[in-house]
Amino acid sequence: MKFNVSQLKGKLAPLVGVAIVLAVLPVIGAPRTWILYLFVFFIYLIMSTMFNLLAGYSGLLSLCQPAFIGLAGYTLVIFTWSGLPFYLGIIAGGIVSALFALLISIPVFRMGGIYFAVGTLVVPEALKVVFLLWRPVGGELHGGGAGYMVKGVSGITTADTYMMALFVALASVLVLHYILNSKFGLGLSAIRDNANTAASSGINVFQLKLLSFVIAAFITGLAGGIFYVYQGYIEPTSAFNISWTMAILLATAIGGMGIEEGPIAGTVIYVMLHFMLAKYAGISLLIQGVILVIIMLTVPEGIMGFVRRKRIYSSIFQLITGRR
Amino acid sequence: MSQEVLLKVSNIDVFYGSLQVLWDISLVANHGEVVAVIGANGSGKSTLFGAILGEVHPANGSIEFEEKNITALNPFQIVACGISEVPEGRRLFPTMTVLENLIVGSYARKARSMKQENLKRVYELFPRLEERKSQLAKTLSGGEQQMLAIGRGLMSNPTLILIDELSLGLSPIAINDIYKVLREIRKEVTIILVEQNVQRSLKEADRAYIIEAGHIVLSGKVEDLREEEKIRKAYFGT
Amino acid sequence: MILEFFGDLATPIMRGILLGGLYTIIAMGLSLVFGVMKLVNLAHGDLVVLGSYLAFAAMTMLGMDPILSLVMGVPFLFVIGFLLQKYIMSRAFKISMEAPLILAFGVSLILQNTFQILWTPLSRGLTTAYALKSFSVGVLQVPLVYLLDFIGGLAVMLFLSEFLKRTYMGKAITASSQDRRAAQLMGINTERTYEFTFGIAMAFAAIAGVLLGLTFPFTPVSGGPFLIIAMGCVILGGLGSILGTFVGGMAFGLAQTVGGYFFGVAAQMLVAYIMVFVVLAVRPQGIFGR
Numbered sequence: 001m002k003f004n005v006s007q008l009k010g011k012l013a014p015l016v017g018v019a020i021v022l023a024v025l026p027v028i029g030a031p032r033t034w035i036l037y038l039f040v041f042f043i044y045l046i047m048s049t050m051f052n053l054l055a056g057y058s059g060l061l062s063l064c065q066p067a068f069i070g071l072a073g074y075t076l077v078i079f080t081w082s083g084l085p086f087y088l089g090i091i092a093g094g095i096v097s098a099l100f101a102l103l104i105s106i107p108v109f110r111m112g113g114i115y116f117a118v119g120t121l122v123v124p125e126a127l128k129v130v131f132l133l134w135r136p137v138g139g140e141l142h143g144g145g146a147g148y149m150v151k152g153v154s155g156i157t158t159a160d161t162y163m164m165a166l167f168v169a170l171a172s173v174l175v176l177h178y179i180l181n182s183k184f185g186l187g188l189s190a191i192r193d194n195a196n197t198a199a200s201s202g203i204n205v206f207q208l209k210l211l212s213f214v215i216a217a218f219i220t221g222l223a224g225g226i227f228y229v230y231q232g233y234i235e236p237t238s239a240f241n242i243s244w245t246m247a248i249l250l251a252t253a254i255g256g257m258g259i260e261e262g263p264i265a266g267t268v269i270y271v272m273l274h275f276m277l278a279k280y281a282g283i284s285l286l287i288q289g290v291i292l293v294i295i296m297l298t299v300p301e302g303i304m305g306f307v308r309r310k311r312i313y314s315s316i317f318q319l320i321t322g323r324r
Numbered sequence: 325m326s327q328e329v330l331l332k333v334s335n336i337d338v339f340y341g342s343l344q345v346l347w348d349i350s351l352v353a354n355h356g357e358v359v360a361v362i363g364a365n366g367s368g369k370s371t372l373f374g375a376i377l378g379e380v381h382p383a384n385g386s387i388e389f390e391e392k393n394i395t396a397l398n399p400f401q402i403v404a405c406g407i408s409e410v411p412e413g414r415r416l417f418p419t420m421t422v423l424e425n426l427i428v429g430s431y432a433r434k435a436r437s438m439k440q441e442n443l444k445r446v447y448e449l450f451p452r453l454e455e456r457k458s459q460l461a462k463t464l465s466g467g468e469q470q471m472l473a474i475g476r477g478l479m480s481n482p483t484l485i486l487i488d489e490l491s492l493g494l495s496p497i498a499i500n501d502i503y504k505v506l507r508e509i510r511k512e513v514t515i516i517l518v519e520q521n522v523q524r525s526l527k528e529a530d531r532a533y534i535i536e537a538g539h540i541v542l543s544g545k546v547e548d549l550r551e552e553e554k555i556r557k558a559y560f561g562t
Numbered sequence: 563m564i565l566e567f568f569g570d571l572a573t574p575i576m577r578g579i580l581l582g583g584l585y586t587i588i589a590m591g592l593s594l595v596f597g598v599m600k601l602v603n604l605a606h607g608d609l610v611v612l613g614s615y616l617a618f619a620a621m622t623m624l625g626m627d628p629i630l631s632l633v634m635g636v637p638f639l640f641v642i643g644f645l646l647q648k649y650i651m652s653r654a655f656k657i658s659m660e661a662p663l664i665l666a667f668g669v670s671l672i673l674q675n676t677f678q679i680l681w682t683p684l685s686r687g688l689t690t691a692y693a694l695k696s697f698s699v700g701v702l703q704v705p706l707v708y709l710l711d712f713i714g715g716l717a718v719m720l721f722l723s724e725f726l727k728r729t730y731m732g733k734a735i736t737a738s739s740q741d742r743r744a745a746q747l748m749g750i751n752t753e754r755t756y757e758f759t760f761g762i763a764m765a766f767a768a769i770a771g772v773l774l775g776l777t778f779p780f781t782p783v784s785g786g787p788f789l790i791i792a793m794g795c796v797i798l799g800g801l802g803s804i805l806g807t808f809v810g811g812m813a814f815g816l817a818q819t820v821g822g823y824f825f826g827v828a829a830q831m832l833v834a835y836i837m838v839f840v841v842l843a844v845r846p847q848g849i850f851g852r
């Protein structure tokens with residue numbers, strides 16, 4: 001795969017710079033709320049970047065993210081309850097999600113476009129029922145509910161999870177960038193434009209889609225694992241809940257699907273929204289839904305799409321740097 | 325044969341997005357005429373029909389039908405005015421029967437009251453359709469499908485019929501039959517015909533327009549065109 | 563012993579078949595919109611539950627019998643569907659392939675949250691006097707509401723069949739779903755037919771909602787599982803086949819009741835889900851599909 005190093009330097013140097021600044025924040029004693037906000041931001045950034053890979057670039061409107069998140073969480077539980085360290089649990093969570101994606105890809109990819117969306121919708125619902133009934137580790141249900149506490153994470157601070165999340169977030173953005181600038185990405189663009197033509201040009205459509213799907217599942221799973229280390233407990237209804245999908249969809253849609261920087265812009269706004277709406281927990285989903293509808297009807301290409309279209313980007317860039 | 329102008333297309337430019345496909349096209353069809361539009365694939369013939377029917381709207385110029393400006397109307401409104409199209413490839417409703425296809429043809433309000441008479445007329449023109457009236461459209465032969473497509477077009481009581489690629493995919497015998505019917509129909513409707521089979525269409529038409537790469541390069545009465553050096557060379561090889 | 567086993571099984575089988583009527587009605591609306599406009603209305607399940615909650619409101623606030631409330635509910639939801647298509651969904655179709663799906667998703671969550679706000683997460687039911695009645699047919703106990711479900715399913719199926727065949731609008735809807743361009747050339751205002759289609763689908767949802775509320779307790783999030791089952795019915799039966807959807811309805815009714823009999827109530831949905839998944843994967847064109 002081709003790898004354009006100079007291009008990497010140009011666009012991503014500022015990104016790495018920002019990442020370093022962010023990494024230093026907990027060390028220099030930034031306020032706890034900042035750390036928390038940024039942590040949530042990283043988690044959603046990972047998930048929407050991967051969703052963008054799927055829906056924006058691979059033509060896969062995948063509604064089964066909660067499956068990856070929940071499975072990773074439960075893998076974490078199994079590992080920690082078996083006495084294994086949590087970081088192995090996180091990595092295992094990613095692997096389990098990836099394997100699961102691989103498993104369901106066989107039936108699910110046979111479903112064209114719309115059917116795919118419905119097929120992926122069923123998966124988290126089914127898993128929710130499974131985990132309401134199945135206790136993978138531990139004894140009888142106590143205190144009602146089918147939830148678990150995550151063991152062995154009492155010593156872990158928010159700062160620690162913050163660093164993990166930051167690392168994976170940076171990695172996910174880099175992975176997306178790397179993919180898009182490689183032959184893999186070229187193949188994806190071809191598929192996005194016209195799958196049939198792409199196939200007749202010798203592109204193995206199935207393989208590329210599968211690769212995207214599995215990569216997205218793995219990284220989304222990692223985010224899920226880190227999240228549950230932070231939260232400390234997991235429970236089927238919220239783990240496999242459609243509100244994950246809603247949040248990810250909204251963040252990606254606001255930012256702009258199919259645009260590389262989309263998830264970054266979208267997640268920034270989404271997280272602000274999330275914390276503003278936290279007081280109105282009851283109607284939070286309602287407002288998110290309304291915003292999604294409004295965005296899709298007025299600015300379907302998202303903020304970054306709008307910005308690009310209006311060439312605001314290049315004008316500001318020109319203004320700042322004095323060159324085209 | 326009255327010479328009043330039925331359809332007048334004046335200087336239209338048509339774009340698909342930012343791509344221009346028709347340049348300054350003007351075309352006239354008079355009452356009772358058969359007008360042929362001749363051109364290679366991709367020359368813009370279908371787009372021209374699309375513009376007349378309101379499927380695409382021209383960026384400039386105007387289209388008038390019976391002296392009414394129809395440039396900005398929607399397809400279903402234009403059909404209600406009295407223009408009908410027999411589309412390229414027939415586009416029948418596959419799982420509907422012959423009769424059902426014909427009935428759908430009379431959907432336009434104006435045509436509903438004339439449904440029975442028009443049906444009788446279509447059966448007169450195409451007895452085979454009456455024989456096969458309960459058969460599914462997709463089970464008909466190519467020639468029969470074309471007959472059904474024309475019959476369906478007639479059910480909407482049109483004053484003007486646009487026929488796109490009349491003989492596409494038909495056997496020589498079927499083509500002959502279809503053209504026989506065309507000569508019958510032209511007594512009641514004005515026809516604009518797009519045809520691959522140039523010689524055939526010129527035989528039947530009163531006037532013709534030659535379209536190349538989105539431009540009308542030649543037009544006029546068929547007798548005059550036959551004399552044209554270019555046409556003879558290109559289409560008749562003499 | 564064996565006779566006993568089959569005797570015991572007879573009840574869930576009978577219930578499953580009758581329940582199929584309810585699923586048919588739910589699926590019919592979904593199938594219409596999917597078949598005509600190629601849209602999987604992800605909000606369909608929630609729109610059915612809307613019908614349930616509206617009937618509930620009529621019952622608790624006006625003391626009206628749910629089935630009677632359909633006199634108001636059906637036209638009301640028809641209009642809602644008509645307007646939804648006219649002003650929201652039609653715009654989405656022009657944007658991209660995914661936009662309508664995402665929009666429907668948004669509507670789905672708006673509905674779910676609204677239900678939660680207005681009626682709390684507590685499960686509700688349309689408890690009328692007859693909702694608990696059942697009568698005996700031989701050794702079988704037939705609950706009245708299940709019978710109503712079945713009759714409703716048959717009625718809706720027949721209505722739709724006749725409507726599509728005999729009315730001009732019905733023919734227009736069929737034509738628009740088979741070939742949009744050709745339909746326009748017939749003088750059909752395809753935009754209007756889509757609005758009607760959505761309206762009819764919503765009218766069906768109203769009926770389904772009432773029957774649902776009579777048959778099962780429902781919560782703000784009940785829409786999801788029923789959407790999935792409805793999708794299964796449509797796909798199993800084959801797109802474009804009304805009879806197929808009816809058969810699909812019975813298949814899933816059976817899956818649920820017989821599955822529940824063998825694996826317990828908690829797992830009954832799971833059996834249905836697995837079946838949906840298998841159908842999607844193995845034979846997406848369905849039994850009667852074209």
